[in-house]
Amino acid sequence: MSLPKPRPGVMSVAPYVGGLHSVDGVEDVIVLASNETPLGPSPNAIKAYQSAAHALHRYPDGHATELRSVLGRQFGCDKDRIVCGAGSDEVIQLLIRAYSGPGDEVLYSRHGFSIYRIFATGVGATAVAAPEKVLTADVDALLSKVTERTRLVFLANPNNPTGSYLPTEELQRLRDGLPEHVLLVIDAAYAEYVNRNDYTAGIEMVDRHANVVMTRTFSKIYGLAALRLGWAYCPAAVADVLNRLRGPFNINEPAQLAGVAALEDTKHVQESQAHNAKWLPWLTTTLGGMGLTAHPSVGNFVLAQFPDAHKADAAYTFLLSRGIITRKLGSYDLPDCLRITVGLEREMRALADALGEHLERS
Numbered sequence: 217m218s219l220p221k222p223r224p225g226v227m228s229v230a231p232y233v234g235g236l237h238s239v240d241g242v243e244d245v246i247v248l249a250s251n252e253t254p255l256g257p258s259p260n261a262i263k264a265y266q267s268a269a270h271a272l273h274r275y276p277d278g279h280a281t282e283l284r285s286v287l288g289r290q291f292g293c294d295k296d297r298i299v300c301g302a303g304s305d306e307v308i309q310l311l312i313r314a315y316s317g318p319g320d321e322v323l324y325s326r327h328g329f330s331i332y333r334i335f336a337t338g339v340g341a342t343a344v345a346a347p348e349k350v351l352t353a354d355v356d357a358l359l360s361k362v363t364e365r366t367r368l369v370f371l372a373n374p375n376n377p378t379g380s381y382l383p384t385e386e387l388q389r390l391r392d393g394l395p396e397h398v399l400l401v402i403d404a405a406y407a408e409y410v411n412r413n414d415y416t417a418g419i420e421m422v423d424r425h426a427n428v429v430m431t432r433t434f435s436k437i438y439g440l441a442a443l444r445l446g447w448a449y450c451p452a453a454v455a456d457v458l459n460r461l462r463g464p465f466n467i468n469e470p471a472q473l474a475g476v477a478a479l480e481d482t483k484h485v486q487e488s489q490a491h492n493a494k495w496l497p498w499l500t501t502t503l504g505g506m507g508l509t510a511h512p513s514v515g516n517f518v519l520a521q522f523p524d525a526h527k528a529d530a531a532y533t534f535l536l537s538r539g540i541i542t543r544k545l546g547s548y549d550l551p552d553c554l555r556i557t558v559g560l561e562r563e564m565r566a567l568a569d570a571l572g573e574h575l576e577r578s
């Protein structure tokens with residue numbers, strides 16, 4: 217009997233491992249596992265979301281016109297070259313589907329965000345990992361892995377789960393070293409959290425080069441992860457390609473309305489930035505003070521390295537027993553690490569108390 221068979225590559229995909237949001241038997245959990253903002257979305261975004269309730273029988277604007285206009289104005293981008301997606305995951309998947317397939321290579325850095333590998337494998341392309349230097353993307357290593365089969369290079373900047381970033385000059389050196397037909401995708405999901413003078417999210421690079429795309433998300437600082445909203449800023453030809461491939465109504469109306477309201481509430485974004493600017497260093501220093509290696513991060517999370525995988529597992533399990541959810545990173549080949557998101561003050565203190573207690577005991 218011949219059964220329906222998926223395309224080559226699909227069954228090689230190891231499904232994405234997400235963070236937990238609940239613990240059996242614990243009512244009041246502390247979720248530090250998915251790099252969500254602890255401050256939630258702007259109250260105006262919640263109101264805008266609710267306002268969509270009266271028209272749920274209508275299709276949304278298939279071009280996300282207002283949302284793209286506000287994005288264009290706020291970020292100094294050409295709105296006609298913005299393509300929105302159901303999360304930046306969707307635009308990343310569209311890029312991979314559009315530009316690669318069996319026989320092609322998709323390049324990323326070894327501890328880069330795992331979705332690149334997952335989507336590339338799913339379309340039958342080969343995901344190629346370049347080595348890193350101290351958990352940071354290495355431009356020379358990436359360039360040395362480029363072959364005539366390479367179609368796309370993905371760089372999360374800053375990177376999840378390591379928290380490291382490439383400065384502007386290095387990013388430009390990466391782009392300049394690539395053949396013109398290779399598309400460089402700068403995934404700037406955490407750009408709003410970065411406060412470094414030598415950092416760029418990549419907008420001006422998209423404006424300058426026909427082979428650079430930048431992706432962004434509303435899931436992090438804007439606090440709209442549940443609504444699934446992201447966007448790509450593209451060269452005109454790439455925007456045209458993505459618009460042919462995407463679903464005609466891929467952004468639902470509540471997400472479009474909430475997205476606009478979230479962008480316009482710049483005060484809320486600033487408050488979230490200020491919260492992170494205070495608690496990211498606190499978390500890093502506190503973890504370091506406990507004898508762990510807290511890798512320097514410019515995002516809203518810290519990669520905490522334990523002496524070995526067994527100790528990381530034990531800490532994860534202990535924290536879970538206290539209702540504190542962190543992220544295990546075995547799927548990133550970092551089994552001796554946990555990733556911990558910056559939370560509210562009381563959550564950070566609860567984490568520090570519980571982890572301190574556990575490390576003292578063990």
Ligand SMILES: Cc1ncc(COP(=O)(O)O)c(C=O)c1O
Binds near residue numbers: 250302372375403
């Ligand atoms: C680097 C990076 N890119 C993209 C995403 C996907 O975000 P979303 O699909 O929610 O926009 C994430 C989510 O964790 C991320 O860490």
